[in-house]
Amino acid sequence: MDTHLCDELLEEIFRRLSPPSSAAVSLVSKRCRRLLRSSTTSLSLNFPPPYNPSTIKSLSTFLSHHPYLSSISLTGGGDPLLLAVTDSCPNLRHLRHPGDPVSPFALYTLSASCVHLSSISVSLSRPLSFHWLPCFNSLKRLSLSFTGPSIEDNNLEIEENRDASDLELNLESLSLRGISAGDSALSFLWRNCRNVKNLQLKSCDSVGDYPSFSKFLKFWNNLEEVELRTSRSIVDLVLLKLAADCLSLQSLLVHDGGNKEGLLHFINHTKSSFKRLDLRLPLDLENAHLIALSQNPNFKNLKILRLESCCLVTGEGLKAAVGEAMEELALINCDVVEREAGLLAALGQKLGNLRGLDLSHNEMMADKDLVSMVVSCGGLEEVRLRGCGRLSDAAVIAMVRSCRNLERVDVSRCGGIGGEGVEALVVKAAAFRRVAVEESKLTPLAKTAAARKCVEIVDTL
Template identity: 85%
Template sequence: MDKHLCDELLEEIFRRLSLPSSAAVSLVSKRCLRLLRSSTTHLSLNFPSPYNPTTIISLSTFLSDHPYLSSISLTGGGDPLLLAVADSCPNLRQLHLPGDPVSPFALCTLSAACLHLSSISVSLSRPLSLHWLPCFTSLKCLSLSFIGPSTQDNNNLEIEENRDTFDLESLSLSGISAGDSGLSFLWRNCKNVKKLQLKSCESVGDHASFSEFLKSSNGLKEVELRTCRSIVDSVLLKLAADCISLQSLLLHDGGSKEGLLHFINHSKCRLKRLDLRLPLDLENAHLIALSQNPNFENLKSLRLESCCLVSGEGLRAAVGEAVEELALINCDVVEREGGLLAALGQGLGNLKELDLSRNERMGDKDVVSMVVSCEGLEEVRLRGCGRLSDAAVAAMVRSCRNLERVDLRCCGGIGGEGVEALVVKAVGLRRVAVEETKLTPLAKVAAANKCIQIVSTFI
């Protein structure tokens, strides 16, 4: 058949194939193998160290056979892999290189070879050096992980070339220590950042330049703080004072009761999304304060995970009519207070996404009483809710006419009949996450006919 199709048409077909099917294509003929490689734009490879010259040459040859690669993820990291990419992938736009740190020299070489790179994720060793950063003129997304012993001698030399701004839109930093004051160069020259992520950081480096960064970042819309307990207070105080443009805030695994309450009470931003995983740092006082700040009256997404100190009183106060996404993940208040979900559902006419995952003792009655009031639901996640049965699925099918995505993984009480009813009867369904063993023959046929994506998990 391939003899009657031109190269361009075959390449377009190969681009639309799933990974298992595309792997089989390479075995058909040399022409199919060549066209498959020329149509491949993304690769994810695992290259654990140590590396020898033969391995690196083989990698370079393999990458050169994929001339239109625009995105690469290479697990293993280090200079050898980075230099192989620089030598073989001139059209690269996204590079993810977790693992071993890379050197400034290798990054400068990469910048000269890959002129269109817009996203980089790499690790750096201490002492930090960022003199390579101005070489990447197309960079929009930067993710850096800092590796090595933390000392007070981590300051890198000031960089004489000081542009007005780096045109970064997303900045993610992991592992900042108290001695990393050399980051002041980064804070001073990033004025257009829209998304800031800090992970496992005990400091922000130079506090003065970080404060100026927040003051001058008029377009900062998203902030994520993960496992950053020692700096949460100071960051939240600065956000409340300076970031009027903030729309999304995420705090996971390390917070501050006082700092969070101050932010909620004094922030003037129009917050639209709040995502909290704070088992011991979130109380009813925070949720009630959230409802009392008029700037947060249009909050569209509230996500709470493992928040064991809140009650129904706080939730009923915080969840307003504007909410379109609600997540109560592993929140025992759902199980402690019967009728809570029914009460919440009555005031959520605009709800489109509901996540009640990992509430292991939540029963059918709670889910049914909520979904019957939320007819506009498009996505429901119930992963790990072991006490639910087919009755909960039947209620979703009857009530949620717009349902598109459902996650039923690890729901031991939901069987093949419930999954079959969902796949067959839900008119607009597009994606179901469920164990392979719960897919009946009829469910598989219906999913194929309706182009429903099945995400299977084997247990």
């Protein structure tokens, strides 16, 4: 093969290899090693300290052997590693560099060398500065984590950015982690990110500068998706502004920290037409919220409803919330599934258009409950049952019979499901493409059928 195939064909073969196989290619010959490197477009590297000059030089040399690298994830020190990437990866489009914060100088240097960057994820230390951001002309996705002690007033940064308030950054996705009350420099982002469609706030105690944030939500009305994770102190404020000013919102996620009254007010008063709602609120979601969903016409076309660890809802609320338009339903670790007999059957009768179902981590869910639902949902394409320990092979076999379009199933950590059930999925499901399951549960027939039908097997252990 090494002598009879042209470089282009070998590179295409190497691109299609799985990571364990591709790692062995470099041992075949020097030519194969060179072609493997030239065909590699994505790398994930971990560099522990110390970061001495020889380490950085070695990294630069290694990266220079990958001329078509477009995506890189670096775990390790801040500026030294980032500058090594700057010197060696001119075609880079996606950069993820968690861990130690990087300096504005390093980001300026990066913008000058990697002009095609469209996605950046880095950490910044306080005091915050964003005057480097306009230098990235191709940037669409930005993810920032803020570290260091909170600084009550950052007037210097406000003065630096006052003249740049009429910029129009091209960002479409903005993710911010760890905003504190003193981060007034964020006014630069809120003033200039007019095209943001996806906003994520994680572990935030504040929005930094409230007037600028309020204007961001009111006047730059392109926002379609909002995610609030572990940010209890700002949830009420954000939901209040979204309900009052945002008309374009289609998707809302609130995890691990909510406000009962604020969420109810939002559901009752939002003017946006929703397609997706994702809530993980163990003690902040009640039936009143789900019933309100059914009463607001802006939720009548809800396509995706995901609830996780929601302990206070009952079947009454769930049956009110789901509608015929729904295509995906997730009830993850929701004890109402086990607590109310016949609930899944009742939901299944209302969900004839369902394509995705996630009932993961309902450990006591019985076979009859799952089967009673899927017999009414024949169009299911994906089912996730991870951690449902009481389910048996009989439930999986019944699901295969009822769901002719089944493509993807997760039955990992399901102690009652064994080789017979997995074999039925791989062999008998005509459209099947992917299964997540322990390798020990694959029978010889299942392995043979998976290879013949190109079924992807994900070993979860």
